Each structure stands twice: as structure tokens, then as C-alpha cells.
Amino acid sequence: MSSLAPRSDFPILLAHPGLRYLDSAATSQKPRAVLDAISAYYSEDNANPHRGAYELSVRATERYHAARERVARFCGVADADCLIFTRGTTEAINLVASAWGRANIRSGDEVIVTGMEHHANFVPWQQIAFEQDARFRICELTPDGRIDLDELRAMLGRHTRVVAFNHVSNALGTINPVREIAAIVRERSDALIVCDGAQGAPHIPVAFDSLDVDFYAFSGHKMCGPMGIGALIGRRGTLETMPPYQTGGDMIEFVLDYRTTWNVLPHKFEAGTPNVGDAVGLAAAADYLDGLGMDAVRAHELALVKLATTALGDVDGIHIYGPPPEDRSGVISFTLSDIHPHDLATILDGDGVCIRAGHHCAQPLMRRLGVAATARASFYIYNDEADIEALLGALHRARGLFGYAGV
Amino acid sequence: MSSLAPRSDFPILLAHPGLRYLDSAATSQKPRAVLDAISAYYSEDNANPHRGAYELSVRATERYHAARERVARFCGVADADCLIFTRGTTEAINLVASAWGRANIRSGDEVIVTGMEHHANFVPWQQIAFEQDARFRICELTPDGRIDLDELRAMLGRHTRVVAFNHVSNALGTINPVREIAAIVRERSDALIVCDGAQGAPHIPVAFDSLDVDFYAFSGHKMCGPMGIGALIGRRGTLETMPPYQTGGDMIEFVLDYRTTWNVLPHKFEAGTPNVGDAVGLAAAADYLDGLGMDAVRAHELALVKLATTALGDVDGIHIYGPPPEDRSGVISFTLSDIHPHDLATILDGDGVCIRAGHHCAQPLMRRLGVAATARASFYIYNDEADIEALLGALHRARGLFGYAGV
Amino acid sequence: MPESDSPGTSLATLYQEMILDHYRRPRNRAPLPDASITVERNNPLCGDLIQLSLAFDGEIVRAAVWRGQGCSISSASASMMTQAIAGRTFGHARTIAARFGAMLSGDRAAADDELLGDLRALSAVARYPMRIKCALLPWSALEEGMLGKRGVGDGG
């Protein structure tokens, strides 16, 4: 099985021929097209958008506007004004928890997250619940690492103000049934539904308008785009009625001495000089991924993760977490005998195999799994069968180094 | 007078030979070295920093760390952990107003800003004062566009909780005596001093450690760096005792189910995947500017603004705002007869002269000046005498088009 | 950006006498005490502000006046607009608005349409994308002011 995207599209893979990059769930590598788009923007069209009365500034404004439309199209948002550019998923969720949460969460309300959340979709809710004197509740998981929908049903009620969960778990790879969860929530409560799509948008076709969630957040750097850009998608009605998050230039209408009124969407939520360069880069990433086809991306990752799960499953002493590969994104989270994941990562690195070891910013999940850390290999469009073979070979070497037989 | 930096260092000036870019106060153009540094990072060292146990991730972490040290050195900060990377000035000030403000501003306190602030250093304070039931006060200006220090003295007292002012006004160019203002504030109150350095750091040598302010904020994109990155500098004691701003990955120590503890500085204030690419770009910008010498940058702008003030001063019907050129950065804000600044900008654009027209994100100042808008030309390292001549020529053409004699 | 062909001519067309005249001697810039509706429109990014007051009489815009501050383009546009629609049916006002919009998007036929009268002086704005918003500001206020009004001859 070869890679889906030509490996030669990725300068870093050319620069390091022996690199087996299996940490795309942390951040993806960037195709040349994305880097060129950023450079070209700064080399031809750069100006502060919205503000100038000269052609260059109009061009910058248009580039920024077009980037928004492009990214909105990528994730199935018809009304592009409802796509707010943020620094990434973390900022997007903080925006909702802070701006919507402070205005809407009251004492006695309940805020529900799940036991598999990334800290970015856990801590902001924990903190705002504490601040607003609301009850913070954690929906537990099934033994195979899915959200326990029965428990969720039982938790929901008229006190439920927010339900926040990830589309795909970064630590387990679990793909959550977003529409089903949304239906369960809508049936039993008026809660705001917030979906952390950091591991969704890069790996699975996403059509926000048909997901029936209130907010969806993702990061550009995990989907071939640059760092420093991401998006929050919301519904017009919600976005228009909630207060702004950060205040300053561009997001205002009138600044009176003792009162300020806000600009229209999307500007209301984008205070300060926008990050046009990285937005243009993210739009180029959307072009690149749509060029491959998001269905093909998903199929490629599924094939790799199945292959890897079968191959790794035969290694003595391995334990793989989460549901079967069909229900996982291109993530395989595991431990191997008594070899600490950090040691594993170091040994694998010796063979050029880059995996992540640790709590994956999901300490609550690690506690539930009963481990301090796992090793995680994650696949993307530039990975191929050779990467899996290298991973497997390196795991055997690790076993040998730790004195296990059969190498 | 030629430009300080070779114009050929700037790809956009090569791409548009007739471009007379006089809007650097809005955003600066980028030297090739900065664009190359960003591309090189993604092409050679890209990974999610802090999190990986493989060499590539260590390299990314080191690049990020080195960028922080470099930028800290640029603005005279010995303790680099006290330099927090933000998206820009706006986010930096929102961070302080929100995190410090919510924890420290109480009913009855007073929050002071000045009449010349950019919305980014006005609206966040206005809003947090409102939210905390504190009194929002505006220190007025002298007729020549400086902060009225006598009025400031009179306003200060034991109720003063915050004094926020800009180092340099983006709309007038006024360079404020930061140290003198800080001394005045310290003498009369225990207020937190927040300095908006968006127009300071790019244009004037800044040594934070000797300024005696509590916070200093600036944006990378105004100082040859990319969009999407900037910094907040604070004092260790203040940063350590204040609560975090955004929460999520990287900024935590332990995430318990119902309680979270925070990481050390600078991580505590940098939630989520950091923007390594743009931080590396900003460090390259610091290299570039220090290569020219910030004293030389200031001298160059001063020479240009003096020249421009003299030249424009002779144009019939012109009105120039702000103090004399010696006390201004490379900014000249003006109106010309009854020609609306927008019309002026359009006409100038016909000659490739890019100026900004509008309220410059400073509506409170515009009210105080008694105008709805001004035209603003702003100079930077790549501008030269020919730019001023082009500006002058275009202004005469504008007069002609509007039927004024003497063209 | 330097314009490719004869910026002088083009700018002279943009700032032709008719425009400057309306800018300097705005028509219908007055209060309207018996206004049926007053709509405010602003461009937050440049600070331009238009306040449009309309008095209706059945299906007719009896009077249209404006106040505000803005550049020559938005001022002339407001001034001419109020002249063009006063005394007209809602349907007619809408037709003019549509033709004006078409002209600004570069429609040559619209730029020659006698229906637009003096407003044709603004046709050069189509070549200045950053100024189209200025020209449309008063029309956007008009649209809101007439929202829900059904005019004689309106198709639906």
C-alpha cells in the first residue's frame, strides 16, 4: 500500500528521507502548495485587510474573504460568515465556553463532557462550570473506549446547559456518532452542543450544516495547514445573540466613550488584525485535501489502521486501546509489556519512527484507562505500508532491548 | 534620502515596482528572510513542540524556545519566560484585561485609559470596567495631541487600579514618555501599568526591563514579522499570581476530574498548540531589525517624517495632527481642505501611493479631534524620499481634481 | 497601485463635477419631522455614516432626506438617490436601486440607462472596488426602509 498523497509533495519528507512520521494527530506535515501560498500572499498581496482604501488592501481583504469561503466550503458551511477564524481548536472552544458560557450558564445548570476529551474540550468547561456555579459532569466510557450513550441519556435533562464532546478522540481514535449523539441530546434537553472537531475535519468528510451541533471547532495545523489558524463554526442565531469574546479593532461598530456596539458576523468575533497569511495557507490546505478527496483520505487511513492493528496485534505483550479499527480514525494507541511509552518512543526514534508517548493531553482518559501514558501512532495521507513495517520492526527491536525473547 | 533597508529585500516591492507603501502602521511588509525562515521551519523541523519524544519534536521545541529567547532579547527582557506569545497586541491586552482584570478589578475601582488609544487598548478596559462595576475614565489630551499629564496626575489615586496607554499613537504618531508616565502613576497609586507597544516595538528601541511598566504588548506583523503572532511581556510576580486566560493543552500541570492545576511560565498562558512557524518568523524579523539597528530605524523614520512634515506643510489647505515631528514616530496624520480622506486615498492609490484613511481604530480620538476621519501616511525602513515626493505629487493632483488652484 | 491606463482620466471621471457638486451642495440634507421611518447605516471600517429618513404616502415615497458624514462618493450617492426616489412608487424606487446596483457591478447597459438620470455620474465607481461600498451605503438604508413595502407594479 502506497501513500495517498505523493510523499514528494511534502518538503520535510524529502529533507529527511528516513523519516517515518507517525504523529500527525499531534500536527500534520505541510505540502509545498501550502507553504508557497503563504509566501505568495506576503510577496504579492500583503496589507492590513478591511482597513485600507487602496487596491493592495482590497486585494488582501479579498484574499482573506476567499479563504473563509474556501474553508467554509471544505467543511460544509453554506453561510461563510458563521465561520470564525481562530488560532485553533483550543481558542475556538475557549471562545464558546467564555463568551457563550458566561452569558448563559447559571447556577444549578449542568455542563457535560465525556471521559475521552482532550484537555482543550475539558478544562474550559470544567472552569466555566466552576465559575458559574454550575455542575460539571463527566459522561463515562464503555470498556472499548466509546462514549456510553446510555449513561449520557440518563444524565441529560432540563438542567443540562452544555454537552461537549469530540468528533474523534485524539488518544484512542474513536469516531463518535455525532448525529446520533446530537439527536439524543436534542430529545432530552435544550443544551448547547459543542463538537471538538480537531481530529474530525482533517480525517473525515465533515458537513457542518447537516451535523445538528451548535458549534464545531478545528485546527489548521492538523490538516496540512499552518499553525496559528483554525476555526469555530457556529449557527448564525447563536453567534448573533451571544456577546463577543475579545474586543478591539475590526470587531466594533461604534466605540463611544462609555459604550461600544459590535460589528456584524464574522467580524464581531475576530478582534484585531486578522491572520490573513495563515488563513490563505489553510485555504490552500483545503484545496489540497479536497484535491485528494476527503472520502479517499478516510479510506486510506482506515486501510492503514486496519493493517497496523492486525500487524501490531501479533506482537507479544501489546495492548491496543479503543474500539476496533473500523470505528477508529488513523490512530493506534497501545502499550507494550512493561516498556514505558517514553522508552518506546526513544527506541523507535532510533529507526526514524516518530510516535507520541504520554497522556496525549487527555489525563482524565488515562485515569480511566488505568495507565499513566500510552504510545500512539497516527497515520495521514503521506503514510504508507513501509511506515507500518518500520513501526513493527522497531517495536521488535524495543522488545529485544528490554530483554524479551523472539526477536 | 534612500531607504534604510534595501528595497530588494522585500519581495512585494519587487513584485510591484511602482508601489509607494505608506501604510506600515497598519501592517509592515516582510523581508524575504522572514518568509524563508517560516518555510524552512515547516520544511525541516516541523512537529508539535513540547509533546513528542522523538528528535524532530525536540527540534521543533528548541526552535520555539529559541524564538522566544530571540524576541525577548529584541525588546530587552532578561527573563524570557515572561514573554508570552499571543496572536498580537489585541489578544495580549484582552489577556490582561480578562485574566488579571477579572481577578483584581473590584467595584469602586477606577480604570484609566487615554483619549488617544487604539480600540484594542480602549474597548477591553471599557468592557471589563463595566463588567466589574468599576469606573472607566479617559485621560484627555493636550491640543497638540499628547497625553495631558496634569490631568493624569489629578485622576490618579488610591482607587486607580489600572492605567493603560500606548507607547506610540497609531493615529497621531505621538511618542509618549513611558518612563515619565510610569513614575507619575507609581507615585500616586498602586495601579497596574499596561503599555500598548504595537507602534513602539517596531519603530523605537524598547528595553522592557527598564520601562517600569507591568505589561507591554506588541504585534509581529507590524515589525516585519508574519501575521498571527505577537507578544505580551509581563513581570514574573504578576504573571505567576494571576489566573490563566485560555485553558487547554500545554498550559496544565494536572487535570483532575473536578480541578486543574497550571503549568509554569510561559506555558500557563499559552493554551493549545503553539504557533511555532510564525514565532520563528518573528524571531527572523527581530534578527532583521537588529541587523539594521533599532537606533538606525528610529533615526530613519524621524528623518522621513521631518521631511514629509515640511513638504506637506506647504500644501494649501493641509492640516497636520499631533505634536511636532521630533515627538512623532514615522506617522503623519492629516486632512486636506474639504477632500474626504477616503477620496484622498483613492486618488493617491492612482499613483501607487498607499495611505490609510479612516478613524484608524481610534474613534474616541477622532471625536476629540473633531473629525470623522484623517488620512495617514506612515513610514518604515523601506521607505525613501521618492515615496514622499510621490505622496506630495499625488496630493497636488487630488487638489486639482477637487478644483483647487495652483497645480 | 498605479493604474494601468491613464489614472488621471479615470479619476477625473470618478470625481467629475456632478459628483463634487452633490458632495459640496448636498440635496435633501434636512430633517424630516414627519418621517415614516428613519434608517441608519454605517461602514464600521471607515466610519462613514448615513441616516436616511423616508415619508410614505400610500405606495409612494413622498419624501426622502438624509444626514450623515462620508466621502464624496457616499454623499453624492445619497444626495442623488433622494432626488431620484422622491415622489416615486416603491416599485419604481426598487427598479432604480436594482439598476444602480447593476451599474456598480459593471453592467454597461445599466450605466447607459436613462432611468438612472444623474446617478449615472457614479458609474466610474464600478472600477474602484473599495469604493463600491461607499456608493451603496445609502441604498442599503433605502432597502431596509422599504422592507416589506409592496409597490405598484411589483411582480411579487
Place this chain on the structure above:
Amino acid sequence: MPESDSPGTSLATLYQEMILDHYRRPRNRAPLPDASITVERNNPLCGDLIQLSLAFDGEIVRAAVWRGQGCSISSASASMMTQAIAGRTFGHARTIAARFGAMLSGDRAAADDELLGDLRALSAVARYPMRIKCALLPWSALEEGMLGKRGVGDGG
């Protein structure tokens, strides 16, 4: 990254038997009911956690025990460290800590220093920058534990 020369040998040195032995049979991993001080250190980015308890007797570290979870490097480091400092003066413990730190920064002489005893088995960590933090974690706890303690033979 693939290592330039013989990753196998280098990794075999890193994970030599002595290290694995301390990892699998940690020494001094026990409670210390009469501890003078207990210090916790963690690496928030990977979740490693060390709790170090020290019992002092005058100017001597009478007992040093630890608990926690971590990789083989941090565990072996903690295990060996407690062995190396128990019964030693503050001054001596500090000297060992300094030599250990030097060894990890690549100081060859330190890596040969008999003073370090078994700890020399960790010298290969110097070639793995991402693991130096692991090896230093227990020492950072020790440093805080001894803060302000003046040892026999301390210069100042």
C-alpha cells in the same frame, strides 16, 4: 530520526542491564514515615511524576526514598540517586548532583568520575536531549528538598 551511527549500539548503552534492573526492581521505593521533607516533581508534558522523601540527621541525609511513575530513565535515576545520597552529607549530595548534571550535559570527565558510581550507567542519556529531563526529574526534587541546607565542606 534515524541515528547517524549505529543506533543499535547507542540504544543498547542507553538501555543497559543496570538501567533496566533499577527500572524493574527499584531501590528505596518505599514510604518514609519520619521524613523531614517530601517533594513532588512532575513533567506536565509527559505525565512523569516523582515523589521524593528525605530524612535528615544533622547535616546528613539519613534516608532517601521515592515513589511515582515514570519511564525507565527517570525511575532508574531516582532509584540510583537515593542509593547514592543516603547516609551522605548535604555537601556530598550536592557534589554528586553537580557531577551528574555535568555528565548529562556531555562532560566526558564527569562520565568517568568514580564518585558517580552506578549512576554512570546513565551517561548515554546525554545523547538523547529529549530524555535529559527524565533523568533530572528526581534530582530537581532533591535540590528543592535540600534547599537552604548547608553541608559540611560547603564552600558557601
